[in-house]
Amino acid sequence: MLAMPKSAPRLRFHSPVPAALLRRRLASAVTAAVLTVFGVSTVQAAPAKPAKSSKSAKAGKAAKAAAAAGATAAVASRARAEPADPAAARSGLPATVTTALRRANVPLSSTSFYIVKVGAPQARVSWNAETPMNPASTMKVVTTFAGLQLLGPEYRWQTSLYADSQPTFDGTVNGNVYLRGSGDPKLVPEEMAKLVAKARTAGASTINGDIVLDRSYFGDGLNGGDYTIDGETQRAYNVNPDALLYAFKTLSFTITPDAANRSVGVAVTPALAQLRVDNRLTLANGRCGDWKTRATPSITPQPDGTVVAAFDGNYSADCGEHIVNLATLSHSDFIWGGFVAEWQSAGGRFQHPPGLRSGPVPRGAFLLARHHGQPLSEIVRDINKYSNNVMARQLFLTIGAEIDRNGPASTEKSARVIKRWLTRQGLDMPNLVMENGSGLSREERISAYDMARLLQQAVASNVGPALLDSLPILGVDGTLRNRLTRANAAGNAYLKTGTLADVRALAGYVDALNGDRYVVVAYINHPNASAAQEAHDALMQWVYKGAQ
Structure with a gap:
């Protein structure tokens, strides 16, 4: 096994989750419109009963006259309180x-x-x-x-995979591989799997080098730092653009209570090689309450390069299944982890733990695969x-x-x-x-x-x-x-x-x-x-x- 180049950070990666989970399609973040119904009710006067005598008739007429006068006064009062809006008429x-x-x-x-x-x-x-x-x-x-x-x-966006050298007779790619993006808005796991499959078909089975990301199609300074319109830096809708955007740079955690086994399951998509889920949720009875607090993990990078998503506390069976979307990690870490996970899922191997680098594809690099995204x-x-x-x-x-x-x-x-x-x-x-x-x-x-x-x-x-x-x-x-x-x-x-x-x-x-x-x-x-x-x-x- 070759030593890792000094310029590449040592990152430990984990076996990917089952392929079926990798293929789950990410749902786009949708803000549901809430319909507010404004009801207008009108109180109608009860119909007058037939008069039984002349006295009652006179009384009835007087009552009607008084009611009419009162109604006229009420209308006039409303008119004074709510004068006609000239702009409304002109509009x-x-x-x-x-x-x-x-x-x-x-x-x-x-x-x-x-x-x-x-x-x-x-x-x-x-x-x-x-x-x-x-x-x-x-x-x-x-x-x-x-x-x-x-x-x-x-029109289709292109994402390409290059290498320093052609695969050898045994499928080894000696040197680095280069991911070059052109801004595909929907490079999700299903699409990344197609790029990886093409590289495997081209004869590549083992990568003996690092992963280099070429994001030069988009100019510098587009990420905008941590600025967001509302301060919600981890919300999916606030993700900044990138030439190598992967899976909207968003982790989707599905929390599912299992009453039969008295447990709470946690699944995550997309699979990232460096991501580890630490699930310590325990199933509880009673009202759901604030499910988001319990279903939102703390995501912490570790000194060895892994990232831990930790869940802790009680989760009521009454809460049912929920999905939590978090836009976390950098664009580089996200697509690096996604590519490594997909490569392993397809049966690909690494000669040593691959490092993460950034830079342009060098002249003369060998094209391993090119994927065209959705139209x-x-x-x-x-x-x-x-x-x-x-x-x-x-x-x-x-x-x-x-x-x-x-x-x-x-x-x-x-x-x-x-x-x-x-x-x-x-x-x-x-x-x-x-x-x-x-x-x-x-x-x-x-x-x-x-x-x-x-x-x-x-x-x-x-x-x-x-x-x-x-x-x-x-x-x-x-x-x-x-x-x-x-x-x-x-x-x-x-x-x-x-x-x-x-x-x-x-x-x-x-x-x-x-x-x-x-x-x-x-x-x-x-x-x-x-x-x-x-x-x-x-x-x-x-x-x-x-x-x-």
């Missing part, structure tokens, strides 16, 4: 929407709407439409439409249906790198490329601000009018069907699967949603009952935006009924 919005906004204490001045029938010269509703607004995740519509047109629906049309579905931020950021950076090949990817380059593309299509947007293309930003801006123009252009384009197919369907799937499930509009609206702490947004298409298709864009930028879902729900139903 062109239905009363159901403006009333819902008032209930949420959101002023119309903090909203923006644009509703237009596809192909129509004039909008049905245009309110604050040219005001730049924070669009939250509806910005993904701009990124995905640009990607589909500039790269093509069949962009499939990636776009994941991005929009489930509002996957890290995948959107990977696509955004790829657009700039592929169209402008002068140097590695950068956010500035991608923003320039997309703005040029928009201008060429007659969609010049001087107020458009794209920071990362995902909408997970306090800086990104677009107007409802510009978003509507883009949606009109998209639906008429050659990639219109692919974009439409990627949008969540109201009451059916994606981020709209739990919205208005029993309403007539369910199944007839295709809209990207967007939510931040002070933003609520919708952008897409609604098919009306009469067969017309409408472009619908609705933005709320206000501290009470989270309470205004009813307004957007009412808008979708109104448009479905023909915007009348």
